[in-house]
Amino acid sequence: MxxxxxxxxxxxxxxxxxxxxxxxxxxxxxxxxxxxxxxxxxxxxxxxxxxxxxxxxxxxxxxxxxxxxxxxxxxxxxxxxxxxxxxxxxxxxxxxxxxxxxxxxxxxxxxxxxxxxxxxxxxxxxxxxxxxxxxxxxxxxxxxxxxxxxxxxxxxxxxxxxxxxxxxxxxxxxxxxxxxxxxxxxxxxxxxxxxxxxxxxxxxxxxxxxxxSRPGFQAQFGNLLPAYESTNIAQKLYGWLNENLAQPLDVTRMAEHLNMSPRNFTRVFHKQTGLPPAKFIEKLRVEMARKYLEDTDVSIESIAEKCGLNNLVSMRRTFLRHLMTTPSDYRRAFRTSLQSPGINDSSQSNLYRTN
Structure with a gap:
């Protein structure tokens, strides 16, 4: 032939x-x-x-x-x-x-x-x-x-x-x-x-x-929380919540900040955001932690404390639930270019992985 x-x-x-x-x-x-x-x-x-x-x-x-x-x-x-x-x-x-x-x-x-x-x-x-x-x-x-x-x-x-x-x-x-x-x-x-x-x-x-087989999921890319109108109750709370994420944030405390009863606050909040207050706070904490992981070299343990995620174990569990990845893997994948790991960093070991 x-x-x-x-x-x-x-x-x-x-x-x-x-x-x-x-x-x-x-x-x-x-x-x-x-x-x-x-x-x-x-x-x-x-x-x-x-x-x-x-x-x-x-x-x-x-x-x-x-x-x-x-x-x-x-x-x-x-x-x-x-x-x-x-x-x-x-x-x-x-x-x-x-x-x-x-x-x-x-x-x-x-x-x-x-x-x-x-x-x-x-x-x-x-x-x-x-x-x-x-x-x-x-x-x-x-x-x-x-x-x-x-x-x-x-x-x-x-x-x-x-x-x-x-x-x-x-x-x-x-x-x-x-x-x-x-x-x-x-x-x-x-x-x-x-x-x-x-x-x-x-x-x-x-x-x-x-x-x-790339590690992670598209969920990592999108914001966990949407952008709200200025009249939305979540937007009114946003700045205050960010300043107090390291503190316990229950319904009573949030309601008091807006001079509302806890019952009315919970009803209005869920209606306007589509989320219970506790779920909203958890997502907000993850969003803040993401920014620290992307833009700083602050230790993951310190980030957990700053964002009210308690400790490393709790933060890892919360990240897996919302982003389907761990905080350390997220940092390796998404930290800003000026903070990117070097070419010899161990994160490169996942490239072309065979298992």
Whole structure:
């Protein structure tokens, strides 16, 4: 068998991956997954495997030019609507929400539905791409995630979707969704591992200098408490509470500060914030502790005391409950760049981890 025949056989064995950028606002939405699959294809080739990936970047409409915020224009060689050969993986990357309702995007949603119904394709999304899958009916009755800032909107607009914003990515059957921008890389690596095992996925992660399995969850990124109107009772208390977090803060003390009865205070507070006072205070303490962990070198024990989280054990338990990570892991992941650990710090040991 000559080289041309070998190449032909390998091309026939490759899985076809179609990446569809819904907009070019954030290039990593689609470029991240593209880099994962193309590097996986190279790793498989070098390992002697006849399998791999044939990666195509396709526009969602017959218009093949997609503008970007970077000033460049993404020119796709083909439209997803024109692809007639079998597709193994489709990933809808991003969504600018400006043109989803137009008829041309409705055509793409119909195309997605057809792909889902007539093949065994795995279909995924990155960030706001989940809205496209939902519009196509692919997420009805399924668990899905999206960027943490978009979760409430997804729940409201598509009530049949079981939204869980915490994971970086998740799968339900043949449908996969991922969260923020870089979560598309997490999803793509998971699909490569699903196809070819952990060793190939690790090789790709190493090439991209990325975690094979990132520690933490999207819950770490979003604020635990929303922004309240100035007339909201929580906003009226906010400054005073921050100054007194190290002290015991029960309903009686908060009510006295506002010259209210404890019973009326509890009723009004829950109505305006949607939270019992004790739960609100706990979240506020975690938010303050996060800022200390991100911006200072204050010891975790001192932070626990300053924020009214009692001690290290109690603070760790509270962080796990609200952020699904420990205070020390949170500090390693999110401290500001000027305070970042050095390159030889032990936190780097989690990179490319294999367990």
């Amino acid at each position: 000559n080289d041309d025949e070998s190449a032909l056989i390998r091309n026939q064995l490759k899985k076809k991956v179609v990446i569809v950028p819904m907009s070019g606002r954030t290039l990593l939405h689609f470029s991240g997954p593209v880099d994962v699959f193309t590097n996986a294809d190279k790793c498989l080739y070098l390992s002697g495997s006849k399998h791999g990936y044939d990666v195509v970047i396709a526009s969602p409409t017959l218009k093949k030019h997609i503008p970007t915020l970077a000033g460049a224009e993404l020119v796709c060689q083909q439209s997803a609507l024109e692809i007639t050969t079998p597709i193994d993986i489709v990933i809808v990357a991003g969504n600018d929400f400006q043109t989803l309702g137009k008829s041309e995007y409705a055509t793409f949603c119909n195309w997605l539905s057809t792909i889902n119904e007539k093949s065994n394709s795995r279909i995924g999304s990155v960030c706001g791409g989940a809205f496209v899958l939902a519009e196509a009916g692919l997420l009805n009755g399924k668990k899905a995630t999206t960027h943490w800032q978009l979760s409430d909107r997804l729940k409201k607009e598509y009530p049949l979707v079981e939204v869980n914003t915490n994971p970086f990515y998740m799968g339900d059957g043949r449908i996969y969704t991922s969260g923020g921008v870089s979560s598309g890389i997490d999803l793509a690596l998971a699909l490569v591992e699903e196809d070819h095992g952990k060793d190939i996925a690790i090789q790709v992660a190493r090439k991209l200098v990325f975690y094979l």
